[in-house]
Every structure is written in C-alpha cells, then in structure tokens.
Amino acid sequence: MxxxxxxxxxxxxxxxxxxxxxxxxxxxxxxSFPPDQLLPDKQPIYVASWIYVFGVATIAAFIVALVTGSVxxxxxxxxxxxxxxxxxxxxxxxxxxxxxxAFMVIHLWGKFFMAAWRGKRxxxxxxxxxxxxxxxxxxxxxxxxxxxxxxxxxSTQAKDGLNSVGIGSYFNVLDFGQMLMWHIVLLPLxxxxxxxxxxxxxxxxxxxxxxxxxxxxxxxxxxx
Amino acid sequence: MRxxxxxxxxxxxxxxAATRPAAEPWSGPKRPYDLVKEFxxxxxxxxxxxxxxxxxxSSPDEKQLTLAQWAKAAPNDFVATAATELDGTSGSASYxxxxxxxxxxxxxxxxxxxxxxxxVTTPIDxxxxxxxxxxxxxxxxxxxxxxxxxxxxxxxxQQQKWASVYDTALAAAPDTDPAQIAAGDYGPVPVMMTQLxxxxxxxxxxxxxxxxxxxxxxxxxxxxxxxxxxxxxxxxARAQHLGGDQWGMMNETGNYPGQAWLWLYxxxxxxxxxxxxxxxxxxxxxxxxxxxxxxVLVPFIPGVRSIPKLIPIHRLIWRDYYRDxxxxxx
Numbered sequence: 001m002x003x004x005x006x007x008x009x010x011x012x013x014x015x016x017x018x019x020x021x022x023x024x025x026x027x028x029x030x031x032s033f034p035p036d037q038l039l040p041d042k043q044p045i046y047v048a049s050w051i052y053v054f055g056v057a058t059i060a061a062f063i064v065a066l067v068t069g070s071v072x073x074x075x076x077x078x079x080x081x082x083x084x085x086x087x088x089x090x091x092x093x094x095x096x097x098x099x100x101x102a103f104m105v106i107h108l109w110g111k112f113f114m115a116a117w118r119g120k121r122x123x124x125x126x127x128x129x130x131x132x133x134x135x136x137x138x139x140x141x142x143x144x145x146x147x148x149x150x151x152x153x154x155s156t157q158a159k160d161g162l163n164s165v166g167i168g169s170y171f172n173v174l175d176f177g178q179m180l181m182w183h184i185v186l187l188p189l190x191x192x193x194x195x196x197x198x199x200x201x202x203x204x205x206x207x208x209x210x211x212x213x214x215x216x217x218x219x220x221x222x223x224x
Numbered sequence: 225m226r227x228x229x230x231x232x233x234x235x236x237x238x239x240x241a242a243t244r245p246a247a248e249p250w251s252g253p254k255r256p257y258d259l260v261k262e263f264x265x266x267x268x269x270x271x272x273x274x275x276x277x278x279x280x281x282s283s284p285d286e287k288q289l290t291l292a293q294w295a296k297a298a299p300n301d302f303v304a305t306a307a308t309e310l311d312g313t314s315g316s317a318s319y320x321x322x323x324x325x326x327x328x329x330x331x332x333x334x335x336x337x338x339x340x341x342x343x344v345t346t347p348i349d350x351x352x353x354x355x356x357x358x359x360x361x362x363x364x365x366x367x368x369x370x371x372x373x374x375x376x377x378x379x380x381x382q383q384q385k386w387a388s389v390y391d392t393a394l395a396a397a398p399d400t401d402p403a404q405i406a407a408g409d410y411g412p413v414p415v416m417m418t419q420l421x422x423x424x425x426x427x428x429x430x431x432x433x434x435x436x437x438x439x440x441x442x443x444x445x446x447x448x449x450x451x452x453x454x455x456x457x458x459x460x461a462r463a464q465h466l467g468g469d470q471w472g473m474m475n476e477t478g479n480y481p482g483q484a485w486l487w488l489y490x491x492x493x494x495x496x497x498x499x500x501x502x503x504x505x506x507x508x509x510x511x512x513x514x515x516x517x518x519x520v521l522v523p524f525i526p527g528v529r530s531i532p533k534l535i536p537i538h539r540l541i542w543r544d545y546y547r548d549x550x551x552x553x554x
Contacts, residue, residue: 039259039260040257040259041256041257041258041259042254042255042256042257043254043255043257044250044252044253044254044255045252045253045254045255045545045548046542046544046545047255047257048255048544048545049541049542049544051541053262053266056259056262056263056266057266057269057270059263059266060263060266060267060269060270060271061270061274063267064267064270064271064274068274080285081285087282087283087285088278088279088282090283090285091277091278091279091281091282091283092274092275092278093283094278094283094480095273095274095277095278095281095283096270096274098277098481099270099273099274099277101484101485105485110541112522112531112532113532113535113537113538113541114532114538114541114542115529115532115533115538117522117523117529118246118247119245119246119247119248120247121246121523122523122524125522125523126520126521126523129519129520129522130520133516133520136483136485136486139483139485140483143483146285147288148285148286148287148288148477149286149287149288149289149460149461149464149477150284150286150464150466150476150477151288152288152289152448152451152457153457153460153461153464153466153472154466154473155448156448156449156451156452156457157468157472157473158473160505161505161508161509162509163319163321163322163339163505164330164331164338164339164503164505164506164509165338165339165505165506165509165510165513166321166338166339166340166341166342168322169321169322169342169343169345169346170342170345172322172345172346172443172445174443174444174445174448174449175442175443175444175445176442176443176444177442177443178442178443180442205247206249206250208246209244209246209250210538210542210545210546211533211538213546213549213550214546214550
C-alpha cells in the first residue's frame, strides 16, 4: 500500500478557498441561486391565481412535445404515413404542440398584463419573448417536414417571404434535410436553453409583485 | 398571515410590502407553494389531454403530390408549365435571388432589395434543370435524341424563339391542349414536351429532378419549384383553404387548428396595401420584424410598457391580494 503524500496545510487551505474553475462555478452558482431561492416551497401571498399555472403548463407541454417527437424520431420522418401507430404518435405530437402554443400565449398575455418586466425583470420578459419566437420557428419547420401536401404547399409559399428579405439564401425551406435538422435539433435546443434561462431568471428575481394598491397605505391606516 | 403585532401597532404586512419597489425582494407574507407538485400535476394533466385529443381528433395527412400524379391528372397544366420553364417565363425562371441572377426581379422595401444582398445561393437554370437534363437522362427514343440534338445545335436566340412561339401558341390552344396547338415553327419543342410529359407520367421526372450527382439526397428544391410553377398544386391547396387570400398560412389541411399563432402575419396579406402589392412579402416581413422587435423590447418602450397599468386586468389577476390590501386600508 502506497502512502499518499500529504499536502502542506496552506496549500490545502488555498485549494479549498479557490477550488479552481470548479470552485468558482460552485460559489457563483450558490451565490446566484441559493437552494431556497432556486426551489422555494413558499411564494409571496399574491401568487394566487390560475394564470400562474400556465407557465408550468407550457413547460409540461414542451416536454410532452419533445417526448412525442422523440418517439416519432425512433422510426424516422416517413414512419407515420404508413403506420396506424405512427399516425397516432404523430397526432400526440401535433396536439402537444397545439397545447404548448396555447398555454404559452395565455402565459404571455398574463405576464403582459402583469407588466412582469418590472423590477429588473426585463431579461425574463426578453427570454420568454424570444423563446416564443423560436417556438414559432420550431412549429413552422415541423409543418415543412411532414412529407405531405401541407409541407409541399407551406414550403413553396413560405419561400417567397423568406427569400424577399434575404433569409432564404441560407435557410432553404425547400431543402427537407436542412429543415428536418432545424426542426429536431437546432430549434428545440434553442427553445430548451431559452426556457431554462427564463426559469432561472424567474427564480433569481422572484415573481413580479402587483402594482401598488389604489388606496395608498398611510401610517394611520396601519395602526389598528 | 395578514396582521402582525409591531410593538403597540398591528401592521398589515401586505400593505407595507405593497409599497416597496418591484425590484426589492418581497418582504410581505408568503404562502406554501409546492413547485414540484405543481409541475408533476401539470405534466400528468397535459399528457392525458394530449393522449385524449390525439385519440379523438387524430391529425391531418393529405397525401403528397408527385410529379407523376400531376402529369397524369393535369397533363395540359404540366406541359404548359414545362413550356414556361423552356422559354424562361415561369415563376422559377424569372424569380431572381436566390435562384437566378435577375436582380430586377427582387422584391423591394422602398429603395432596398434585401433579396439580392446574399446573392444566388441555389442556382436554378429552368431550361437545363427542368427540361433538357432530365430528357437527356431518358433519351432512349430516336425522336427524342434527334430533338435534343436539334435543340443543342441551335443558338440561344433560336432556342428562345422556338420556346416562346410554342408557349404562346399553347396558351391560345383550346384547353391549352398540346394536341390542339396551331401549326407553327416550334423546332424540336413539341417532341421535347411530349417526351417530358411521358417521362413525368412514368415517374422518371420525380427522380430526375431530385438526382443531383449524389446517391443520397434530401434537397427537394428543384422538384418543389417545378411543382409550384404549375397551377395544379395551387388548385389542390385552395381546395383545402390554404390559399394566401384564404388565411392559408395559418390554416391546416382538413378541419384542424393549424398554426393559429400566425394570425397577425397572415392578417397583413388580407389587407391593402399588402394584398395588392408586388412587394407584399418583403413589406409584410419587414413590418413583422419591426413588430417582433417591439414585442421583445416592450419593457423599454414608453407607452407600450404602460398599457398594463392603464388596462387593469392585473386587478382581476391579483383580485384576492388587492381585496386584502385595500380592504385593510379602509
């Protein structure tokens, strides 16, 4: 048995203090997201409305869309045209996306009317807004890669809009291979990353408080 | 907890916290909120909803259209389209970037033509790509070999003249039927058209347009462009209410919700000046880009960011909270 040479005490202390890059990331993560703040079991008293459900419902629908899309991916993009089971899985993918977009739109309008960007929460709004746009792109490329009449028509029509502003030069909606990769890799990855950042920002800054009350509190009023 | 004793005073904590700036951590009372439970319940409910909706309503799958089906179902439209590919008047042949080098064809936003900025990245030569090259690959008959030889031996002006005269005569023929075209000097064009129709009806053109010198292929640009140059695909799409003036961009084949979230984008195409403009796509896209920017930057735009304060839907959302806070003040 070989003895492990002991580190000098000061070297050990220095290592514990710095911990290298790993230590820096750990300290930074704990400072930004203390466990109680990252996963709290209490929320401010005003977080009591059905509208709050639609944020988490959107994430749930996104996960269901990813799972149903992954099942479709198991047998490839043409499977669902010739298989009853495949067609049903495609239907679950369609409806999970419809629910995802519906929940996200309700969540979006709710947050708009709460002015949820108040109190240094602008980036939370921006990441949500950009993930909505990325989701539209993801759904759109899904329509392009269905391999049916809708795909043929949507792609040949959409090319004109994209070409008219120069995007079509490098984002060719008539190239099935390119669109499939965007649909199943790049755009879901972008939406996933944006959603994670969005949720972390919500945890970091907390749920936006209500606008101040119409009847301003006075010192007299708080004295019973 | 609504009231807290502070020395000799009872303090309504909701109201005290309510006056703090939104950026400060909430100092008022809290309530139990199980995020993990909420997420799991949401996941289960959404999964059940998805499974039930899929079982009840299925999903649309209108079969794809092949060039062979088009050539069989609407041979006159197919030949008329091929004739425009040959004389350079089809949509693809006269498109501009990113398919052809005609800069004047680009849509414009005022003086700007962003369509031209990135140049021709998917070059299309409608004569060679859609007619001559596919025929060369299938030139087993002596008639076709002779026609292609005559075509290749003529100069560009002669080729254009044959193609244009044929295209014009075909447009004037009853039902644009190639068999009823008036007599004229069309050179090898009638034979080429007849053979291209036969090639398409046999299914050979589907493969010929997809083949681009490689074994594996996933790029359907050429067959889709050719298909879209005809009117048959549009007829099928309009029957499914997918036309541009039928709010088609947000519709789906059959009776399904489709991409309802594209309602605003689709809306602009229904109204003037966009509905009658030759630059509609460029104008609508630039307008939507601007609106998207406004949407993303709402927190920084005076006026827009104040709308939620002016339309008090937030009082409905937080009605319990306001009832407690403002009730405590009275």
